Amino acid sequence: MKNPEKAPAKKRALSAEELAECAALNAIYKAKKKSLGISQEKIAMEGLKANSQSAASHYLTGRNALNIEAAAVFARYLQVPVSDFSERLAREIKGISRSSESNVEGAQQPGAYYRYPVISWVSAGSWAEAVEPYPAGVSDRYEYSEYNSKGPAFWLEVKGDSMTSPVGTSIAQGSLILVDTEVEATPGKLVVAKLPDSNEATFKKLVSDGGRLYLKPLNPGYPTEVFDENCRIVGVVVQATQKFHY
Template identity: 40%
Template sequence: MHIGDRVAAEMAAKGWSEGELARRAGVTQPTVHRIISGESKSPKRDNIEKIAKALRVSSRWLWDGGVKEENESFDANVEPTTGPTRYYEYPEISWVQAGVACEAMDLFNVGDFEAIHPSDAWAGPNGFWLKVRGPSMTSTNGMSFSEGMIILVAPGSDVENGQYVVAKLIDTNEATFKQFIWDSGKAYLKPLNPAFPTVEVDNTWTIVGRVVDAKWPRSVL
């Protein structure tokens, strides 16, 4: 096991998500993700100290493994306080704007975004919200994205099988929201509504970004 495995195991034992650990430790969710995934080969010592304190284990055990030790600085008679949840603000743009190279745009300067919505998910410096159109991502069971919900897109993010993405046709810049599926060496864009067709991702398509948050806007509540 490496340090990320130990962090993940402690998170799982407590039933915490990456976002919850990040909130309790006072670090960003991407920092937690990079440590757990092993992407961060040399995590900052200060971040590991904060994570160890939040998990109530020793930072030495997180670094080196062996016999698990409790965090020496944790006082069982004192309930630790948690810091405020970190929020980021991103503009809601149109589907036409989503079809262009958003990663190269300063979206706060496009002049005609619909609104600004907060999220505790990090979508990068060029993240943006889109309003879900149509019923293609509405499912009768399990995960579902109804028309009118908003989705937060992290442009240029790496995409894995089963994640949700915004993709576009290269020639027309027409954008769509679907689930990314990798099967038998081929990529597909799959709707959650079985009444709509699954589309193979060929050289006419490109992935705009990964969806990292979804919710109803306050305006509809």
């Protein structure tokens, strides 16, 4: 005797709180999508790693209840804290952060996220002379950070190994560095500068010795350069992230 086919399980109805969360999220999305240049498809494909736009739509329209993972993705793309649309999930995330051990010092609840363009080293060098740092079409790639910049900021992908050090601070080739153009450049900080004999920017540590400023690579195999009146500081590096490729 054949077993009767099981009827598909009936989908759970969302609670009033869950529906309110989705509605709040949808309102934020509608208010910010144009200025941020985002779409449901982008959030679904890139953030939620789904196969279609409907994955994002189902959360926004209240078809699916929000969970921690989805909430974090939407918060990142909309550049808002999770608590702006779900106090419930914000509390859960905070509880997980407190109870779980992490090898990343200072791990915090996902808060507001900010979007910055990834530009070329030539564009960064040109910025030093530009009146408008971000002309139309400056970049078709953007990355997110929890860092709220003081001024115009952008990402650069590190080239070469001049900032790779065998000890202490080391920034490997392929890392992304976030450059804030309004942070004060003082000795000891990592900076992006424009040298007079190059059309590209350069990434070095600003140091002082004997009353003079120098641009020093972290890799001892590269030479230190004098920072004179013809050099310009483009910005200070405030964050570095390493992307792993397998």
